[in-house]
Each structure stands twice: as C-alpha cells, then as structure tokens.
Amino acid sequence: xxxxxxxxxxxxxxxxxxxxxxxxxxxxxxxxxxxxxxxxxxxxxxxxxxxxxxxxxxxxxxxxxxxxxxxxxxxxxxxxxxxxxxxxxxxxxxxx
Amino acid sequence: xxxxxxxxxxxxxxxxxxxxxxxxxxxxxxxxxxxxxxxxxxxxxxxxxxxxxxxxxxxxxxxxxxxxxxxxxxxxxxxxxxxxxxxxxxxxxxxxxxxxxxxxxxxxxxxxxxxxxxxxxxxxxxxxxxxxxxxxxxxxxxxxxxxxxxxxxxxxxxxxxxxxxxxxxxxxxxxxxxxxxxxxxxxxxxxxxxxxxxxxxxxxxxxxxxxxxxxxxxxxxxxxxxxxxxxxxxxxxxxxxxxxxxxxxxxxxxxxxxxxxxxxxxxxxxxxxxxxxxxxxxxxxxxxxxxxxxxx
Ligand code: SF4
Ligand code: SF4
Numbered sequence: 001x002x003x004x005x006x007x008x009x010x011x012x013x014x015x016x017x018x019x020x021x022x023x024x025x026x027x028x029x030x031x032x033x034x035x036x037x038x039x040x041x042x043x044x045x046x047x048x049x050x051x052x053x054x055x056x057x058x059x060x061x062x063x064x065x066x067x068x069x070x071x072x073x074x075x076x077x078x079x080x081x082x083x084x085x086x087x088x089x090x091x092x093x094x095x096x
Numbered sequence: 097x098x099x100x101x102x103x104x105x106x107x108x109x110x111x112x113x114x115x116x117x118x119x120x121x122x123x124x125x126x127x128x129x130x131x132x133x134x135x136x137x138x139x140x141x142x143x144x145x146x147x148x149x150x151x152x153x154x155x156x157x158x159x160x161x162x163x164x165x166x167x168x169x170x171x172x173x174x175x176x177x178x179x180x181x182x183x184x185x186x187x188x189x190x191x192x193x194x195x196x197x198x199x200x201x202x203x204x205x206x207x208x209x210x211x212x213x214x215x216x217x218x219x220x221x222x223x224x225x226x227x228x229x230x231x232x233x234x235x236x237x238x239x240x241x242x243x244x245x246x247x248x249x250x251x252x253x254x255x256x257x258x259x260x261x262x263x264x265x266x267x268x269x270x271x272x273x274x275x276x277x278x279x280x281x282x283x284x285x286x287x288x289x290x291x292x293x294x295x296x297x298x299x300x301x302x303x304x305x306x307x308x309x310x311x312x313x314x315x316x317x318x319x320x321x322x323x324x325x326x327x328x329x330x331x332x333x334x335x336x337x338x339x340x341x342x343x344x345x346x347x348x349x350x351x352x353x354x355x356x357x358x359x360x361x362x363x364x365x366x367x368x369x370x371x372x373x374x375x376x377x378x379x380x381x382x383x384x385x386x387x388x389x390x391x392x
Binding site (some may be wrong): 001002003004006007008010011012023025028029030031032033049050051052053055058059061064068069072073074075076077078081 | 110156157187188190191192194195196203207211226228231232233234235267297298302304347350351352353354355357358359360361362363364365366367
C-alpha cells in the first residue's frame, strides 16, 4: 500500500502453482496486489505486502492458496493465547 | 442513535429486474455512503445482517460471509425479483465470502467490485470493470481518524481500572498530588498511543507499530516533563516515568493493528513476542525504581 509497509518476511502466504487453474480470482480479491498472473498461472509478486486477510485462500476454487488468517491486534492475540491455555473464556476480538 | 439498518433487499431509485444488485453490511454508515454515491441511479441493494459492523470487520468475523449471503438471497426472494444472477460485492468483503461456494449454493455469481463505495458510480459506468485504482487500498488521515472513537471506548474500562489502581498506589506510597500526577502521565500515554499514534502513523519511525507507539510516548514524556515541572523530580522517578510512558503508548498503538488494513497477523505476533516481555520488564524496573526511591 502506498506510503505504508509492514514487517518483512512474516506473511504465511503459500501458493501451490501446480494446482492453480489461472482463474484470476486471487488478483480480484487481494487489496494489496500481492499476486500476478501470467500464462494461466498465478504467482506471488509481493509477499511482504500481504496482510493475511485470507480473501485469496477462501476464494480460490481449487484451494491452491493457504494463509494463516485471523485476529491481528494485540488484545485479540492476547485473548487468543489466554484461550489456548484455557485461562479465559472464548470471545473478544479486534475491531468490534 | 441506531447504527443498524434492517437487513434485506432495498431499492435505490426505481430498479428493474435487470438492474445491478449490490451487497453491503447493515452498518448505517456504509449503507448511507452507498445510497448517497448512487443517488439518481437505479440499483438494488442487498443488506446483510452484520449486527451494525462494517464490511471489513464483519468479513473478518465471518458475519459478512457465505452463509449469511446465501440465507439473505433466499429470504429476500432475490431470484424472483431480478432476472440476472450476478451480485456485486465490496472487495473488502472477500475475506468472509467464498465466491464459488456462493454460486454452488445459490446459483448467483459473485463479482468483487470496488474497495470504496465512492468508486461505485465509475465502476458501473465503466461496464462493471474494476480499474487498478479501485482495488488499491488506502489508509488516509481521515480513514484512520474515524476508527479512533471506537478504540477509545473499548480501552475506557481497563484504562480507568488501571489508572485508578495506579492513582491509589502512588497516593498511598507517596502523597495525593503524586498520585494524580501519575494518573495524568498514564492517561496521557494511553491517549498518545490510541489517538496520536494512529493519526501520525506514516510519519512515525519504523514499520513496527510498537516502535511507532514508543516514539509518540517519548514525545508525551517530553511534554509531561515540561508540564509537570520535571526538573524537580528525583532521578529514579524521572527514569521510571521515562521508561513507563513509552511502554504504555507502545501497547496501545500496537493494538491499532486490529484496525489497520495493511498489518499481518504474523507480523503482529512477531512484534508481540518481542514487545510484551520488553514492556513487562520495563514496568517491573519502574516498580523497583519507585519502591527503592521510597524505601531507601
Ligand atoms: S484463485 Fe487459485 S486458481 Fe485462481 S488464479 Fe488464483 S491461485 Fe490460481
Ligand atoms: S491474504 Fe489477503 S492480502 Fe494476503 S495475498 Fe491473500 S488477499 Fe492479498
């Protein structure tokens, strides 16, 4: 995104090019122009721009994309860690 | 004031059976913006139940999602009202909606139109083709500003609690004036982290939100030092405040990653793994400094 870059080399985005059928859906849904498409195959053009929203993975018809999408704020993650350790009841999220 | 619009099918202008169908959340503001930007046109608007939450956040939670969309198509009898089978969705709704699932379950095809409602007229005039600019996300000063009130409200309870405890502790250990001063320092650090951090985001140093927050915290420390007559503080007290304020601001700016639209969950995790122990350590050092000052 213009004027904004987050940490490098952290995104969990993975693309299985062999499975890709070149439908272009991932390019359509990604708000950060992470993918490019050439000769009926998608490729990851800019992984560091990925915000792990999960839109591409959810909309890929052949499940060629995986990404660890989910809550992305400090309190949300703390709640999640507490829940994993069974210290807190489920609930609580970012951006109400 | 209500932030919700009842879900269902709405008409903007006098749409016919072959006019486009837009899908949105029942967040009042999204709904109003769409209505405004499309006045003078004839389109259908299918409003999903997202409990008054905007498209982006609702998609993340899954309420703006495949299931709700399919249910709403059925309950609004959309198939009987319109003749085509194409739905136009906001791009930021895509994290909750699986286009191929929707078409498998409802027979409607999904196109992701634009990110901003303001681009919809151009999109429709453009023969329903999304230009690169329409799918490029922005995070302008104003876009950040409107997110801040909710953040403030959410922080209110824990902040009041911690602030109150702090006030009492310091007042008990020292005197009431110091207690009030400590509360002000803390409250200012929270405000700096929640309000100034996000507003000044692009101008604060580094990609890390925790560092950005710490930077704005330092700024508040300088201000507070001048305001509260810092030259009369003892060294340990000055050091403790100098350390504690940036730590508090850093936490709240880091929390803003939940609202930002370019930070990744893995990135925030990485920041937290470093930042939380550092913040904890800093607060511990502060406590030791203040106690030592008191007891020695
Ligand atoms: S959505 Fe999946 S199949 Fe379609 S281009 Fe992207 S990776 Fe390939
Ligand atoms: S997870 Fe979101 S930001 Fe990342 S590549 Fe997929 S659509 Fe783009």
